[in-house]
Amino acid sequence: MSTSERPTDTKSLLARLDGAAAYTLTLTDRWDVSPSLIGMRLEGDLSTLHPLPGNDLMFGIPDAGGDGTFRRRYTIRSINHEADSLELWVDRIPGGPGALWAEKTPLGSLVEAIGPRGQVVLDPMADWHLFVGDLSFISAAYAMAEAIDPPGQALFVLEIPDPADAVLPELDDHIGVTVCFVERSERSLDDPSGLIRSLDVLEFPRDDGHVYVGGELHVVAALKHYFGERAIPGDALHTKPYWRLGVSNLPHGEPKKD
Numbered sequence: 001m002s003t004s005e006r007p008t009d010t011k012s013l014l015a016r017l018d019g020a021a022a023y024t025l026t027l028t029d030r031w032d033v034s035p036s037l038i039g040m041r042l043e044g045d046l047s048t049l050h051p052l053p054g055n056d057l058m059f060g061i062p063d064a065g066g067d068g069t070f071r072r073r074y075t076i077r078s079i080n081h082e083a084d085s086l087e088l089w090v091d092r093i094p095g096g097p098g099a100l101w102a103e104k105t106p107l108g109s110l111v112e113a114i115g116p117r118g119q120v121v122l123d124p125m126a127d128w129h130l131f132v133g134d135l136s137f138i139s140a141a142y143a144m145a146e147a148i149d150p151p152g153q154a155l156f157v158l159e160i161p162d163p164a165d166a167v168l169p170e171l172d173d174h175i176g177v178t179v180c181f182v183e184r185s186e187r188s189l190d191d192p193s194g195l196i197r198s199l200d201v202l203e204f205p206r207d208d209g210h211v212y213v214g215g216e217l218h219v220v221a222a223l224k225h226y227f228g229e230r231a232i233p234g235d236a237l238h239t240k241p242y243w244r245l246g247v248s249n250l251p252h253g254e255p256k257k258d
């Protein structure tokens with residue numbers, strides 16, 4: 001059975017996802033982080049949820065007419081165990097069921113979340129960390145960057161649709177920071193050239209670094225190739241496609257690969 005055909009009901013997911021549990025959460029707040037980013041607060045009993053920065057949850061999206069097994073994945077931007085709450089940052093895009101859920105679900109609604117999930121987490125041995133991607137990746141990038149032990153170095157090259165989306169992470173004062181926001185302008189969402197032009201003029205720090213890439217499938221593939229050419233070793237590069245232009249993510253939440 002291919003990955004895309006695996007069942008997405010709660011029991012099957014819990015049987016196959018090591019270390020994951022199901023949580024029933026209530027949507028308690030929603031706000032604009034920026035013009036294109038929706039902030040969401042969800043609350044519930046989180047006493048057994050201990051994600052690594054960069055981990056995500058798989059949400060059961062009440063897809064119109066669906067059977068409750070339609071999933072979308074969103075990165076945990078932050079978790080507060082004292083308040084039993086967590087935050088998500090969701091890219092405001094037209095149309096898809098995940099984006100619709102993020103934008104329109106009434107406060108007080110319940111949602112099932114399964115996790116923690118995710119392989120892209122901070123490399124604790126790296127001296128510097130470079131995060132590259134689009135707004136769907138900003139939650140993961142900032143959650144990981146905020147976990148860097150000082151004196152480390154965080155570099156960001158992030159493509160944004162609107163200059164007002166240039167929101168910053170909350171980093172320790174002793175972390176060196178370089179941030180480059182690339183405005184998308186008229187470029188297509190699967191065009192990596194804006195990010196690559198900015199990376200071309202970025203000098204990587206000395207010592208050992210780690211590069212993390214997340215976003216549109218073709219952009220992520222192009223960047224994987226790019227970093228190979230810039231001699232970033234494979235074990236210092238984590239790439240993760242989050243979505244695919246023109247193609248809905250599959251019912252288990254991953255973008256469709258060819």
Ligand SMILES: Cc1cc2nc3c(=O)[nH]c(=O)nc-3n(C[C@H](O)[C@H](O)[C@H](O)COP(=O)(O)OP(=O)(O)OC[C@H]3O[C@@H](n4cnc5c(N)ncnc54)[C@H](O)[C@@H]3O)c2cc1C
Nearest residue numbers: 073074075090091096097098099136243244245246248249
């Ligand atoms: C591990 C993981 C973690 C993720 N974390 C986050 C997160 O923290 N925040 C976040 O916003 N997203 C995140 N995503 C992406 C998210 O799961 C969905 O893919 C996204 O919200 C779109 O889902 P949808 O159901 O609205 O659209 P879909 O049904 O998947 O797609 C509908 C249409 O919208 C287009 N589309 C989808 N995503 C985008 C986009 N970002 N920009 C422009 N067009 C798009 C598609 O190409 C398609 O044409 C993550 C994905 C993965 C795999």
